[in-house]
Amino acid sequence: MTARSYEDAKEVARANLAFYRAFEALEPSQMEAIWLNEPYVKCVHPGSEMIVGFDGVMASWRAIFQHTQKISFSVHDIDVRVQGDLAWVTLTEAVETHFSANERGTVVAATNVFERRGGRWLMVLHHASPLLRRVGLEAPGESMPGGEGL
Amino acid sequence: MTARSYEDAKEVARANLAFYRAFEALEPSQMEAIWLNEPYVKCVHPGSEMIVGFDGVMASWRAIFQHTQKISFSVHDIDVRVQGDLAWVTLTEAVETHFSANERGTVVAATNVFERRGGRWLMVLHHASPLLRRVGLEAPGESMPGGEGL
Numbered sequence: 001m002t003a004r005s006y007e008d009a010k011e012v013a014r015a016n017l018a019f020y021r022a023f024e025a026l027e028p029s030q031m032e033a034i035w036l037n038e039p040y041v042k043c044v045h046p047g048s049e050m051i052v053g054f055d056g057v058m059a060s061w062r063a064i065f066q067h068t069q070k071i072s073f074s075v076h077d078i079d080v081r082v083q084g085d086l087a088w089v090t091l092t093e094a095v096e097t098h099f100s101a102n103e104r105g106t107v108v109a110a111t112n113v114f115e116r117r118g119g120r121w122l123m124v125l126h127h128a129s130p131l132l133r134r135v136g137l138e139a140p141g142e143s144m145p146g147g148e149g150l
Numbered sequence: 151m152t153a154r155s156y157e158d159a160k161e162v163a164r165a166n167l168a169f170y171r172a173f174e175a176l177e178p179s180q181m182e183a184i185w186l187n188e189p190y191v192k193c194v195h196p197g198s199e200m201i202v203g204f205d206g207v208m209a210s211w212r213a214i215f216q217h218t219q220k221i222s223f224s225v226h227d228i229d230v231r232v233q234g235d236l237a238w239v240t241l242t243e244a245v246e247t248h249f250s251a252n253e254r255g256t257v258v259a260a261t262n263v264f265e266r267r268g269g270r271w272l273m274v275l276h277h278a279s280p281l282l283r284r285v286g287l288e289a290p291g292e293s294m295p296g297g298e299g300l
Contacts, residue, residue: 044261047279047281048281050227079190079202083234088236088238090200111277113261124231
């Protein structure tokens with residue numbers, strides 16, 4: 001890795017952590033500043049379909065923030081890959097959520113994609129998925145599990 | 151979009167479809183040819199944790215192929231984004247799976263990332279997640295749903 005690409009990866013890692021800080025803050029304006037304002041940005045909340053476009057994605061964050069009293073993330077296995085002005089990050093999120101009378105701890109696999117615009121790394125994709133089972137060498141295929149409910 | 155980037159996007163779209171054809175073929179060697187052979191490639195099968203590295207990812211495909219009698223994909227909402235030698239693709243997969251005595255239809259949200267090496271677009275990430283509910287403006291947060299099972 002060159003010194004330049006090392007610096008790039010550090011910047012992307014910072015942008016990635018800023019996303020989780022914005023999520024924990026439950027503050028729409030802070031979350032808006034993380035994302036690129038383009039119609040092609042996309043977000044998959046765990047178990048949900050893909051939301052397309054800045055406006056729809058922000059509406060989903062506002063709704064989530066409104067229903068969440070407190071949330072905290074501990075992120076693991078962070079891997080940052082940069083190529084030019086595009087970067088993809090994978091990680092595991094350990095999430096503690098408090099809403100209404102409930103408290104819950106879950107684990108989520110996430111892919112985050114960032115694009116560099118005007119020297120800033122901005123999020124263009126957040127894809128988070130629930131861990132419903134341990135790694136599935138016994139898995140019978142792409143359709144497992146959970147999709148059955150549709 | 152320039153003529154060059156249009157060509158790039160077409161090439162990525164072809165690589166993306168080749169991935170689904172390899173999956174339908176249930177043929178490990180065909181799937182191996184789709185992926186970049188690097189320790190940082192990653193794969194999330196629906197509901198599973200992230201598998202890291204070419205060898206582990208290929209082992210997961212062999213196991214899935216072994217347990218699947220027949221699978222067919224119809225892919226929708228394909229969006230291809232290219233920046234230099236990196237590309238990310240989002241789409242919805244309608245999956246029909248046949249294994250043992252069962253047949254099942256499911257819907258999956260997917261992100262696929264490709265890297266260009268030696269003029270060829272090779273897969274470095276497949277992240278597929280089950281649709282457990284309709285889009286969740288009522289969603290109470292990142293921890294919903296399914297993660298509870300852990």
